[in-house]
Amino acid sequence: MKNMKLTLLFIVVAGAALLGALMLGEQNQDIRNKAYFAGGKLFLLPADETVKRKVGEMVPVHVMVESTSAKVDSVKVFMCYEKSIGFGDSNSLADAEDDYILIKKDNGFSSALYQVSTQSTKECLDLTIISNKSAESLKSGTFEVATVNIPAKAVGSGTVSIVKDKSAITGDNPSSATDKNISISSVAGLSFEIGSGGTVGTGGDSVLNMRVSFANVGKDVKCAVGWPLKITVLSGSESKTYTGIKFDKVTSDATTVVYEGSLVLTDFKVKSNVAVFVKGPKSLQMKYGIQNQNAAYNQAGGALVLTDNASTSPMYNFVAYPMLQGDVTGATAEVQDGWIDGLDFSFVKQKALAHETVAEGGYLLSDLNGDCQANSNDINVLKLSLNQKQEEVY
Secondary structure, three states: OHHHHHHHHHHHHHHHHHHHHHHHHHHHHHHHHHOOOEEEEEEEEOOOOOEEEEOOOEEEEEEEEEEEEEEEEEEEEEEEEEOOEOOOOHHHHHHOHHHHEEEOHHHOOOEEEEEEEEEOOEEEEEEEEEOOOOHHHOEEEEEEEEEEEEEEOOOEEEEEEEOHHHOEEEEEOOOOOOOOEEEEEEEEOEEEEEEOOOOEOOOOOEEEEEEEOEOOOOOOOOOOOOOOEEEEEEEOOEEEEEEEEOOEEEEEOOOOEEEEEEEEEOOOOOOOOEEEEEEOOOEOOEEEOOOOOOOOOOOOOOOEOOEOEOOOOOEEEOOOOOEOEOOOOOOOOOOOOOEOOHHHHHHHHHHHHHOOEOOOOOOOOOOOOOOOEOOHHHHHHHHHHOOOOEOOOO
16 A cells, blocks of 8 residues: 555645646747847837828838847838728739839848738738848848838728737847847837828819839938929920929839829829920930830830739839939030030039038038949939930920
Protein backbone atom coordinates (compact mmCIF):
# COMPACT_ATOMS: atom_id res chain seq x y z
CA MET A 1 0.00 0.00 0.00
CA LYS A 2 2.84 2.36 0.90
CA ASN A 3 4.47 1.75 -2.49
CA MET A 4 1.16 2.44 -4.23
CA LYS A 5 0.81 5.78 -2.38
CA LEU A 6 4.34 6.74 -3.35
CA THR A 7 3.58 5.85 -6.95
CA LEU A 8 0.39 7.96 -6.93
CA LEU A 9 2.28 10.85 -5.29
CA PHE A 10 4.98 10.67 -7.96
CA ILE A 11 2.37 10.73 -10.70
CA VAL A 12 0.66 13.80 -9.16
CA VAL A 13 3.95 15.66 -8.68
CA ALA A 14 5.19 14.76 -12.15
CA GLY A 15 1.86 15.81 -13.66
CA ALA A 16 1.96 19.14 -11.84
CA ALA A 17 5.52 19.70 -12.97
CA LEU A 18 4.59 18.89 -16.57
CA LEU A 19 1.57 21.24 -16.44
CA GLY A 20 3.74 23.97 -14.93
CA ALA A 21 6.33 23.49 -17.65
CA LEU A 22 3.66 23.73 -20.34
CA MET A 23 2.20 26.90 -18.81
CA LEU A 24 5.67 28.42 -18.49
CA GLY A 25 6.39 27.49 -22.10
CA GLU A 26 3.20 29.20 -23.25
CA GLN A 27 4.02 32.25 -21.15
CA ASN A 28 7.53 32.43 -22.57
CA GLN A 29 6.11 32.02 -26.07
CA ASP A 30 3.69 34.93 -25.48
CA ILE A 31 6.53 37.07 -24.15
CA ARG A 32 8.71 36.18 -27.13
CA ASN A 33 5.92 37.05 -29.59
CA LYS A 34 5.34 40.38 -27.89
CA ALA A 35 9.00 41.27 -27.54
CA TYR A 36 10.33 44.09 -29.67
CA PHE A 37 13.92 44.75 -30.56
CA ALA A 38 13.30 48.37 -31.65
CA GLY A 39 10.67 51.10 -31.63
CA GLY A 40 8.90 53.05 -34.35
CA LYS A 41 5.92 55.15 -35.44
CA LEU A 42 3.38 54.81 -38.23
CA PHE A 43 1.56 57.82 -39.69
CA LEU A 44 -0.15 59.23 -42.77
CA LEU A 45 0.50 62.44 -44.68
CA PRO A 46 -0.62 65.12 -45.18
CA ALA A 47 -1.24 65.43 -41.46
CA ASP A 48 -1.53 69.21 -41.09
CA GLU A 49 -4.26 69.91 -43.64
CA THR A 50 -7.57 68.49 -44.83
CA VAL A 51 -7.27 66.75 -48.20
CA LYS A 52 -9.96 68.30 -50.38
CA ARG A 53 -11.13 66.46 -53.47
CA LYS A 54 -14.20 66.13 -55.66
CA VAL A 55 -16.21 63.07 -56.62
CA GLY A 56 -14.28 61.11 -59.23
CA GLU A 57 -10.85 62.26 -58.07
CA MET A 58 -8.29 60.48 -55.91
CA VAL A 59 -7.40 61.05 -52.25
CA PRO A 60 -3.62 60.53 -51.95
CA VAL A 61 -2.59 58.88 -48.67
CA HIS A 62 1.16 58.80 -48.02
CA VAL A 63 2.07 55.93 -45.67
CA MET A 64 5.04 56.96 -43.55
CA VAL A 65 7.16 55.08 -41.02
CA GLU A 66 9.68 56.23 -38.44
CA SER A 67 12.33 53.84 -37.14
CA THR A 68 15.41 55.53 -35.77
CA SER A 69 17.43 52.47 -34.76
CA ALA A 70 16.39 49.67 -37.13
CA LYS A 71 16.11 49.13 -40.86
CA VAL A 72 12.53 48.35 -41.92
CA ASP A 73 11.71 45.39 -44.19
CA SER A 74 7.89 45.27 -43.96
CA VAL A 75 5.03 47.51 -42.91
CA LYS A 76 1.47 46.36 -42.29
CA VAL A 77 -0.95 49.25 -42.03
CA PHE A 78 -4.63 48.66 -41.28
CA MET A 79 -6.49 51.86 -42.19
CA CYS A 80 -10.21 52.63 -42.09
CA TYR A 81 -12.19 55.50 -43.61
CA GLU A 82 -15.77 56.67 -44.19
CA LYS A 83 -17.40 55.28 -47.33
CA SER A 84 -17.43 58.57 -49.22
CA ILE A 85 -14.06 57.23 -50.39
CA GLY A 86 -13.07 53.64 -51.04
CA PHE A 87 -12.34 50.76 -53.41
CA GLY A 88 -15.52 48.71 -52.94
CA ASP A 89 -13.69 45.39 -52.76
CA SER A 90 -10.29 43.80 -53.30
CA ASN A 91 -11.10 42.91 -56.91
CA SER A 92 -11.77 46.54 -57.79
CA LEU A 93 -8.44 47.51 -56.29
CA ALA A 94 -6.66 44.74 -58.18
CA ASP A 95 -8.10 45.90 -61.50
CA ALA A 96 -5.95 49.05 -61.33
CA GLU A 97 -3.44 48.18 -58.61
CA ASP A 98 -0.58 50.19 -60.16
CA ASP A 99 -2.76 53.32 -60.18
CA TYR A 100 -3.94 52.88 -56.59
CA ILE A 101 -0.84 51.58 -54.77
CA LEU A 102 2.49 53.24 -55.54
CA ILE A 103 5.23 51.32 -53.73
CA LYS A 104 8.35 53.24 -52.70
CA LYS A 105 10.83 50.97 -54.40
CA ASP A 106 13.72 53.38 -53.85
CA ASN A 107 13.24 52.83 -50.11
CA GLY A 108 13.77 49.09 -50.50
CA PHE A 109 10.18 47.83 -50.89
CA SER A 110 9.12 45.58 -53.73
CA SER A 111 5.57 44.20 -53.40
CA ALA A 112 2.20 44.68 -51.75
CA LEU A 113 -0.46 42.44 -50.21
CA TYR A 114 -3.92 43.85 -49.52
CA GLN A 115 -7.45 43.04 -48.48
CA VAL A 116 -10.49 45.35 -48.49
CA SER A 117 -13.24 44.82 -45.93
CA THR A 118 -16.36 46.64 -44.74
CA GLN A 119 -17.06 47.49 -41.12
CA SER A 120 -20.43 49.19 -40.54
CA THR A 121 -20.18 52.70 -42.02
CA LYS A 122 -16.51 52.35 -42.92
CA GLU A 123 -14.31 50.54 -45.39
CA CYS A 124 -10.92 49.23 -44.26
CA LEU A 125 -7.77 48.47 -46.20
CA ASP A 126 -5.35 45.93 -44.78
CA LEU A 127 -2.14 46.70 -46.66
CA THR A 128 1.27 45.09 -46.24
CA ILE A 129 4.30 46.46 -48.06
CA ILE A 130 7.19 43.98 -48.24
CA SER A 131 10.85 44.09 -49.14
CA ASN A 132 12.89 41.28 -50.65
CA LYS A 133 16.09 43.31 -50.46
CA SER A 134 19.17 42.70 -48.36
CA ALA A 135 19.71 44.70 -45.19
CA GLU A 136 22.08 47.04 -47.02
CA SER A 137 19.20 48.20 -49.26
CA LEU A 138 16.78 48.89 -46.40
CA LYS A 139 16.21 52.25 -44.74
CA SER A 140 15.87 53.57 -41.23
CA GLY A 141 14.79 57.00 -40.06
CA THR A 142 11.61 58.67 -41.33
CA PHE A 143 10.54 57.79 -44.86
CA GLU A 144 7.61 56.92 -47.12
CA VAL A 145 6.54 53.31 -47.65
CA ALA A 146 3.84 53.79 -50.28
CA THR A 147 1.22 56.20 -51.61
CA VAL A 148 -2.33 54.85 -51.64
CA ASN A 149 -4.71 56.68 -54.00
CA ILE A 150 -8.26 56.11 -52.71
CA PRO A 151 -11.10 56.99 -55.13
CA ALA A 152 -13.54 59.69 -53.97
CA LYS A 153 -17.03 58.22 -54.49
CA ALA A 154 -19.53 60.52 -52.77
CA VAL A 155 -19.87 63.91 -51.12
CA GLY A 156 -18.79 63.77 -47.49
CA SER A 157 -15.96 64.18 -45.03
CA GLY A 158 -14.09 62.02 -42.57
CA THR A 159 -10.75 60.64 -41.57
CA VAL A 160 -8.34 57.95 -42.68
CA SER A 161 -7.30 56.34 -39.41
CA ILE A 162 -4.73 53.66 -38.61
CA VAL A 163 -5.86 50.82 -36.34
CA LYS A 164 -2.76 50.40 -34.18
CA ASP A 165 -3.36 46.88 -32.85
CA LYS A 166 -3.92 45.56 -36.39
CA SER A 167 -0.80 47.19 -37.80
CA ALA A 168 2.81 46.04 -37.54
CA ILE A 169 6.38 46.91 -38.50
CA THR A 170 9.26 44.46 -38.88
CA GLY A 171 12.91 45.10 -39.49
CA ASP A 172 16.38 43.69 -39.81
CA ASN A 173 17.64 42.51 -36.42
CA PRO A 174 21.39 41.73 -36.52
CA SER A 175 21.09 39.86 -33.21
CA SER A 176 18.28 37.48 -34.17
CA ALA A 177 16.89 35.95 -37.34
CA THR A 178 13.45 35.45 -35.78
CA ASP A 179 12.82 38.44 -33.48
CA LYS A 180 12.05 41.11 -36.07
CA ASN A 181 9.16 43.04 -34.49
CA ILE A 182 9.36 46.81 -34.12
CA SER A 183 6.96 48.29 -31.58
CA ILE A 184 4.57 51.02 -32.74
CA SER A 185 4.53 53.75 -30.13
CA SER A 186 2.03 55.95 -31.96
CA VAL A 187 -0.08 56.23 -35.10
CA ALA A 188 -1.59 59.25 -36.85
CA GLY A 189 -4.07 59.61 -39.69
CA LEU A 190 -5.42 62.39 -41.89
CA SER A 191 -8.72 64.11 -42.67
CA PHE A 192 -10.48 64.52 -46.01
CA GLU A 193 -13.39 66.39 -47.53
CA ILE A 194 -15.15 65.37 -50.75
CA GLY A 195 -17.15 67.97 -52.69
CA SER A 196 -19.67 67.59 -55.48
CA GLY A 197 -19.19 68.30 -59.17
CA GLY A 198 -15.91 66.50 -59.43
CA THR A 199 -14.06 65.49 -62.54
CA VAL A 200 -17.11 64.40 -64.46
CA GLY A 201 -17.60 66.20 -67.72
CA THR A 202 -20.90 68.01 -68.29
CA GLY A 203 -22.61 67.88 -71.64
CA GLY A 204 -20.10 65.31 -72.87
CA ASP A 205 -16.94 67.27 -72.00
CA SER A 206 -13.94 64.92 -71.92
CA VAL A 207 -11.87 64.28 -68.80
CA LEU A 208 -8.09 63.95 -68.84
CA ASN A 209 -6.30 61.96 -66.10
CA MET A 210 -2.52 62.07 -66.21
CA ARG A 211 0.78 61.91 -64.39
CA VAL A 212 3.69 64.16 -65.37
CA SER A 213 7.15 65.06 -64.12
CA PHE A 214 9.81 67.74 -64.52
CA ALA A 215 13.32 66.78 -65.59
CA ASN A 216 15.92 66.80 -62.81
CA VAL A 217 13.45 67.71 -60.08
CA GLY A 218 14.49 65.13 -57.55
CA LYS A 219 13.65 63.53 -54.27
CA ASP A 220 12.71 65.55 -51.16
CA VAL A 221 12.65 68.97 -52.83
CA LYS A 222 10.54 71.42 -50.84
CA CYS A 223 9.69 74.09 -53.40
CA ALA A 224 8.44 72.02 -56.35
CA VAL A 225 4.82 72.47 -55.28
CA GLY A 226 1.87 74.13 -56.93
CA TRP A 227 3.65 74.83 -60.21
CA PRO A 228 0.86 75.90 -62.63
CA LEU A 229 0.64 74.06 -65.93
CA LYS A 230 -0.60 75.10 -69.34
CA ILE A 231 -2.35 72.13 -70.94
CA THR A 232 -3.44 72.03 -74.58
CA VAL A 233 -5.47 69.17 -76.05
CA LEU A 234 -5.67 68.55 -79.78
CA SER A 235 -7.53 66.16 -82.04
CA GLY A 236 -7.89 66.93 -85.74
CA SER A 237 -9.10 70.51 -86.03
CA GLU A 238 -10.33 70.63 -82.42
CA SER A 239 -8.04 72.30 -79.88
CA LYS A 240 -8.44 73.83 -76.42
CA THR A 241 -5.94 75.32 -73.96
CA TYR A 242 -6.29 75.44 -70.17
CA THR A 243 -4.00 77.54 -67.98
CA GLY A 244 -3.17 77.71 -64.29
CA ILE A 245 -3.76 73.97 -63.78
CA LYS A 246 -2.17 72.64 -60.59
CA PHE A 247 -1.55 68.94 -59.97
CA ASP A 248 -0.70 67.25 -56.67
CA LYS A 249 2.69 65.75 -55.93
CA VAL A 250 1.83 62.10 -55.35
CA THR A 251 5.17 60.36 -54.96
CA SER A 252 8.88 60.59 -55.67
CA ASP A 253 11.91 58.37 -56.06
CA ALA A 254 15.63 59.09 -56.16
CA THR A 255 15.42 61.10 -59.38
CA THR A 256 11.80 61.93 -60.15
CA VAL A 257 8.86 63.71 -58.53
CA VAL A 258 5.48 62.62 -59.90
CA TYR A 259 2.48 64.92 -60.20
CA GLU A 260 -1.06 63.67 -60.82
CA GLY A 261 -4.37 65.27 -61.62
CA SER A 262 -7.72 65.08 -63.40
CA LEU A 263 -8.95 67.89 -65.61
CA VAL A 264 -12.40 68.42 -67.08
CA LEU A 265 -11.77 69.62 -70.63
CA THR A 266 -14.47 72.26 -70.85
CA ASP A 267 -15.90 72.56 -74.37
CA PHE A 268 -13.68 69.75 -75.66
CA LYS A 269 -15.81 66.70 -76.35
CA VAL A 270 -13.46 64.64 -78.55
CA LYS A 271 -12.79 61.16 -77.16
CA SER A 272 -10.21 59.62 -79.52
CA ASN A 273 -6.93 60.38 -81.32
CA VAL A 274 -6.08 63.05 -78.75
CA ALA A 275 -2.66 64.63 -78.22
CA VAL A 276 -1.75 66.56 -75.08
CA PHE A 277 0.76 69.41 -74.83
CA VAL A 278 1.96 70.31 -71.33
CA LYS A 279 4.09 73.28 -70.33
CA GLY A 280 5.32 74.21 -66.85
CA PRO A 281 6.21 77.71 -65.63
CA LYS A 282 9.94 77.01 -66.08
CA SER A 283 9.87 74.32 -68.74
CA LEU A 284 9.50 73.71 -72.45
CA GLN A 285 6.19 72.48 -73.80
CA MET A 286 6.19 68.70 -74.34
CA LYS A 287 3.87 66.67 -76.54
CA TYR A 288 2.29 63.42 -75.31
CA GLY A 289 0.48 61.07 -77.66
CA ILE A 290 0.64 57.55 -76.20
CA GLN A 291 0.45 55.80 -72.85
CA ASN A 292 3.77 55.38 -70.97
CA GLN A 293 5.58 57.61 -73.45
CA ASN A 294 9.35 57.74 -72.89
CA ALA A 295 10.59 59.66 -75.94
CA ALA A 296 9.46 62.34 -78.38
CA TYR A 297 6.19 61.51 -80.17
CA ASN A 298 7.19 62.41 -83.72
CA GLN A 299 3.82 61.88 -85.35
CA ALA A 300 0.91 64.13 -86.21
CA GLY A 301 -1.94 64.14 -83.73
CA GLY A 302 -2.07 61.58 -80.95
CA ALA A 303 -3.49 58.20 -79.95
CA LEU A 304 -4.98 58.99 -76.54
CA VAL A 305 -8.56 57.94 -75.75
CA LEU A 306 -10.74 59.79 -73.21
CA THR A 307 -14.17 59.49 -71.60
CA ASP A 308 -16.36 62.06 -69.83
CA ASN A 309 -15.71 60.65 -66.35
CA ALA A 310 -12.52 60.49 -64.31
CA SER A 311 -13.39 57.02 -63.02
CA THR A 312 -13.46 55.55 -66.55
CA SER A 313 -11.00 57.76 -68.42
CA PRO A 314 -7.51 56.15 -68.46
CA MET A 315 -4.79 57.42 -66.14
CA TYR A 316 -2.08 58.36 -68.63
CA ASN A 317 1.48 58.08 -67.37
CA PHE A 318 3.93 60.51 -69.00
CA VAL A 319 6.48 60.48 -66.18
CA ALA A 320 9.18 58.73 -68.24
CA TYR A 321 9.26 61.69 -70.65
CA PRO A 322 9.65 64.68 -68.30
CA MET A 323 9.26 68.34 -69.13
CA LEU A 324 12.63 69.99 -69.71
CA GLN A 325 13.46 72.76 -67.25
CA GLY A 326 15.04 76.07 -68.29
CA ASP A 327 12.61 78.27 -70.26
CA VAL A 328 12.38 81.14 -67.78
CA THR A 329 12.81 84.30 -69.84
CA GLY A 330 13.00 85.74 -73.34
CA ALA A 331 13.26 89.12 -75.02
CA THR A 332 10.76 90.31 -72.42
CA ALA A 333 12.22 89.83 -68.95
CA GLU A 334 10.89 86.78 -67.08
CA VAL A 335 8.43 85.92 -69.86
CA GLN A 336 8.81 82.47 -71.45
CA ASP A 337 9.51 82.38 -75.19
CA GLY A 338 9.48 78.63 -75.90
CA TRP A 339 13.27 78.33 -76.09
CA ILE A 340 16.13 77.44 -73.76
CA ASP A 341 19.01 79.63 -74.89
CA GLY A 342 21.60 82.18 -73.82
CA LEU A 343 18.99 84.50 -72.33
CA ASP A 344 17.83 81.79 -69.94
CA PHE A 345 21.40 80.78 -69.11
CA SER A 346 22.36 84.39 -68.30
CA PHE A 347 19.27 84.85 -66.12
CA VAL A 348 19.77 81.65 -64.09
CA LYS A 349 23.52 82.22 -63.71
CA GLN A 350 22.98 85.73 -62.35
CA LYS A 351 20.45 84.50 -59.78
CA ALA A 352 22.64 81.53 -58.85
CA LEU A 353 25.61 83.79 -58.10
CA ALA A 354 23.40 85.76 -55.73
CA HIS A 355 22.07 82.51 -54.19
CA GLU A 356 18.49 83.74 -54.19
CA THR A 357 16.52 81.72 -51.63
CA VAL A 358 12.89 81.26 -50.61
CA ALA A 359 11.28 79.49 -47.68
CA GLU A 360 9.96 75.93 -47.95
CA GLY A 361 6.93 75.86 -50.23
CA GLY A 362 7.92 79.14 -51.90
CA TYR A 363 8.37 79.94 -55.57
CA LEU A 364 11.51 81.16 -57.32
CA LEU A 365 11.65 81.40 -61.12
CA SER A 366 15.36 80.59 -61.28
CA ASP A 367 15.02 77.55 -58.97
CA LEU A 368 14.78 74.89 -61.67
CA ASN A 369 15.13 71.82 -59.43
CA GLY A 370 12.79 72.95 -56.66
CA ASP A 371 15.26 73.00 -53.78
CA CYS A 372 14.24 76.55 -52.74
CA GLN A 373 17.47 78.23 -53.90
CA ALA A 374 19.08 79.41 -57.12
CA ASN A 375 22.53 77.82 -57.24
CA SER A 376 24.94 75.85 -59.42
CA ASN A 377 22.54 72.89 -59.48
CA ASP A 378 20.08 74.97 -61.48
CA ILE A 379 22.79 75.93 -63.97
CA ASN A 380 23.53 72.23 -64.45
CA VAL A 381 19.82 71.48 -64.98
CA LEU A 382 19.69 74.14 -67.69
CA LYS A 383 22.78 72.75 -69.39
CA LEU A 384 21.22 69.28 -69.49
CA SER A 385 18.11 70.72 -71.14
CA LEU A 386 20.08 72.49 -73.87
CA ASN A 387 20.33 69.21 -75.81
CA GLN A 388 16.67 69.68 -76.68
CA LYS A 389 16.06 73.38 -76.46
CA GLN A 390 12.88 74.13 -78.42
CA GLU A 391 9.42 73.15 -77.29
CA GLU A 392 7.18 70.76 -79.20
CA VAL A 393 4.34 72.50 -81.01
CA TYR A 394 2.89 70.12 -83.58
